[in-house]
Amino acid sequence: MANLNITSKKSRTYDAIVIGSGASGGWAAKELCDAGLKTLCLERGKNIKHIEDYPAASKAPFDFEFRGSLPLEKRSGLSVGRWLSETNVQWALEENEQEVVYEKPFRWFRGYHVGGKSLLWARQTQRWSDYDFEGPDRDGFAVDWPIRYKDLAPWYDHVETFAGISGNNDGLDVLPDGKFLPPIELNVVEKHFKASLKKHYGDSRHLIYARCAHITEPQEIHIQQGRAKCMAQNMCNRGCVLGGYFSSNSSTIPWALKTGNLTMRPDAVVESIIYDEEKGKASGVRIIDRLTGEPLEFYADIIFVNASTINSNAILLNSRSDRFPNGIGNDNGLMGKFLTWHNYRGNAGAVAPGFSHKKVEGKRPTNAYIPRFRNVEKQETDFLRGYAIGVSAGRGTGYDTSMIGEELTDSILNPKLNDEWYISTWMMGECVPYKDNHMRLHDELVDKYGIPRIVLSAEWKENDIKQADDYVEQCKEMFENAGFTNIRGANRNSLPGSDIHEMGGVRMGKDPKTSLLNKWNQLHECKNVFVTDGACMTSGGTQNPTLHFMALTARAANHAVDELKKRNL
Numbered sequence: 256m257a258n259l260n261i262t263s264k265k266s267r268t269y270d271a272i273v274i275g276s277g278a279s280g281g282w283a284a285k286e287l288c289d290a291g292l293k294t295l296c297l298e299r300g301k302n303i304k305h306i307e308d309y310p311a312a313s314k315a316p317f318d319f320e321f322r323g324s325l326p327l328e329k330r331s332g333l334s335v336g337r338w339l340s341e342t343n344v345q346w347a348l349e350e351n352e353q354e355v356v357y358e359k360p361f362r363w364f365r366g367y368h369v370g371g372k373s374l375l376w377a378r379q380t381q382r383w384s385d386y387d388f389e390g391p392d393r394d395g396f397a398v399d400w401p402i403r404y405k406d407l408a409p410w411y412d413h414v415e416t417f418a419g420i421s422g423n424n425d426g427l428d429v430l431p432d433g434k435f436l437p438p439i440e441l442n443v444v445e446k447h448f449k450a451s452l453k454k455h456y457g458d459s460r461h462l463i464y465a466r467c468a469h470i471t472e473p474q475e476i477h478i479q480q481g482r483a484k485c486m487a488q489n490m491c492n493r494g495c496v497l498g499g500y501f502s503s504n505s506s507t508i509p510w511a512l513k514t515g516n517l518t519m520r521p522d523a524v525v526e527s528i529i530y531d532e533e534k535g536k537a538s539g540v541r542i543i544d545r546l547t548g549e550p551l552e553f554y555a556d557i558i559f560v561n562a563s564t565i566n567s568n569a570i571l572l573n574s575r576s577d578r579f580p581n582g583i584g585n586d587n588g589l590m591g592k593f594l595t596w597h598n599y600r601g602n603a604g605a606v607a608p609g610f611s612h613k614k615v616e617g618k619r620p621t622n623a624y625i626p627r628f629r630n631v632e633k634q635e636t637d638f639l640r641g642y643a644i645g646v647s648a649g650r651g652t653g654y655d656t657s658m659i660g661e662e663l664t665d666s667i668l669n670p671k672l673n674d675e676w677y678i679s680t681w682m683m684g685e686c687v688p689y690k691d692n693h694m695r696l697h698d699e700l701v702d703k704y705g706i707p708r709i710v711l712s713a714e715w716k717e718n719d720i721k722q723a724d725d726y727v728e729q730c731k732e733m734f735e736n737a738g739f740t741n742i743r744g745a746n747r748n749s750l751p752g753s754d755i756h757e758m759g760g761v762r763m764g765k766d767p768k769t770s771l772l773n774k775w776n777q778l779h780e781c782k783n784v785f786v787t788d789g790a791c792m793t794s795g796g797t798q799n800p801t802l803h804f805m806a807l808t809a810r811a812a813n814h815a816v817d818e819l820k821k822r823n824l
């Protein structure tokens with residue numbers, strides 16, 4: 256039974272509650288606190304304090320028992336993604352923390368701690384263009400987005416300026432320019448590939464430096480956050496003591512705490528949102544204390560749901576009341592449906608001969624990028640939408656193991672630069688959302704907190720497979736044109752979800768009959784609940800999505816503050 260004592264109820268009442276402290280929740284907390292709202296941020300995982308709680312941040316390779324790789328036996332019981340290594344195993348989730356029913360094979364990568372996946376991400380931050388916003392309406396899938404690029408552009412500016420995004424203003428319609436810090440240079444093979452694309456495809460394909468959330472030239476706003484220039488150590492996922500890349504831990508959360516308006520409550524597993532039948536709005540949130548098992552309630556005028564796509568869907572579906580027997584705001588029964596993610600099935604690579612006299616100095620925490628070029632102006636293939644391509648070239652080192660004894664030891668201890676450069680690419684395709692790609696709550700099974708288990712039921716569709724085939728074909732052609740050799744490419748039947756960009760289920764739209772959220776990310780049927788993480792996505796675009804979530808969150812939070820002032824919530 257929840258603790259409903261009246262005095263303590265007052266102490267558990269805030270102006271706003273934010274569920275989740277990851278990339279989007281951090282932004283909600285920052286914007287609401289900046290506006291003077293007393294805000295409670297509920298986070299199911301443990302606290303991770305910037306700098307103090309990065310145990311692996313400054314370790315040398317020889318400080319790791321397995322030199323960085325994680326043997327199979329150490330992975331057992333952990334929810335692993337291909338990114339998990341000995342250097343970032345501290346962020347791994349124990350499988351029994353949240354048991355899930357996978358109706359179809361799916362890989363769900365989670366980060367449950369303060370900061371969420373903002374500590375794990377690859378920091379790629381590309382803006383959407385109107386080609387992405389207009390996609391569903393033009394190509395006849397999902398529903399029309401209720402906003403366009405012009406609605407979000409100022410909020411991209413806002414987020415980029417604060418977070419620190421490095422990049423070039425490339426003047427491309429498909430990838431609008433932004434507020435960027437200086438880029439990190441492309442290397443010699445990437446520059447060669449860029450020139451080759453220009454020569455063979457003119458203005459229809461471009462290779463650019465990928466915009467990414469690294470501070471290359473700190474501005475006053477970054478210094479105020481206590482963050483410094485990225486030193487390109489490439490150890491980002493351990494946590495960066497310099498704050499060289501953006502994470503909630505280095506940026507938004509400490510900023511919000513400094514206002515004095517934020518209360519962080521880690522170890523708080525949100526079970527559901529409380530709906531007040533009399534007032535006709537949400538009044539708070541029910542949690543279970545992860546450490547004691549105690550159920551508790553917290554109250555606020557507005558609630559931001561930022562628990563990451565699948566969890567946000569689950570919390571809303573589990574928020575049942577007389578008014579909303581199928582989950583809060585779910586009158587049309589569409590919540591949990593039209594899940595989408597990104598299509599990373601394809602990868603390709605080749606040897607780039609002729610550059611063995613060239614080398615690179617130091618490391619680089621990012622890569623190059625070819626924005627979407629398929630079906631942009633008109634439908635030109637037998638699949639819908641398109642894909643962007645990540646590109647990275649390098650020379651790398653290797654050692655000869657054909658000898659024995661001291662010679663072998665010497666060879667391993669003194670790796671030599673490979674003779675040839677290698678170029679790799681990976682696709683990032685837009686998966687069209689389908690109704691049967693969905694999640695729901697299990698009717699009987701519950702997790703260790705007594706919360707209904709999530710059932711995930713999602714699979715690749717023919718469109719995704721055709722898209723990946725096309726990517727492989729196009730990469731081979733582009734590599735040949737560039738004079739690369741030993742070309743290979745594969746449409747791998749990788750598990751959906753491995754692509755770590757889950758989206759949808761609580762989509763935005765104009766019509767409450769076909770969507771769940773309005774243009775301000777408010778539930779159509781319960782206006783003081785805002786959903787601004789990936790769950791709100793009507794369609795997925797080809798861009799890495801987090802910048803989009805953060806901009807939508809900042810926009811919605813400022814709208815919430817305005818509405819609260821007008822007493823509309």
Ligand SMILES: Cc1cc2nc3c(=O)[nH]c(=O)nc-3n(C[C@H](O)[C@H](O)[C@H](O)COP(=O)(O)OP(=O)(O)OC[C@H]3O[C@@H](n4cnc5c(N)ncnc54)[C@H](O)[C@@H]3O)c2cc1C
Pocket residue numbers: 274275276277278279280297298299300338364366367368369370371372373375376377378379380523524525526561562563564566570755756788789798799800801802804
């Ligand atoms: C390896 C990797 C690389 C990536 N690279 C990129 C990239 O380059 N560019 C890009 O755009 N995106 C990238 N992503 C995706 C990016 O990390 C996510 O899109 C982003 O973090 C989502 O933000 P969020 O706030 O929705 O969720 P998260 O950052 O996951 O935060 C959600 C938070 O909510 C908490 N939570 C969950 N359930 C509950 C509950 N019931 N109660 C309370 N709290 C709860 C979680 O513990 C977590 O802290 C990458 C992800 C991974 C894993």
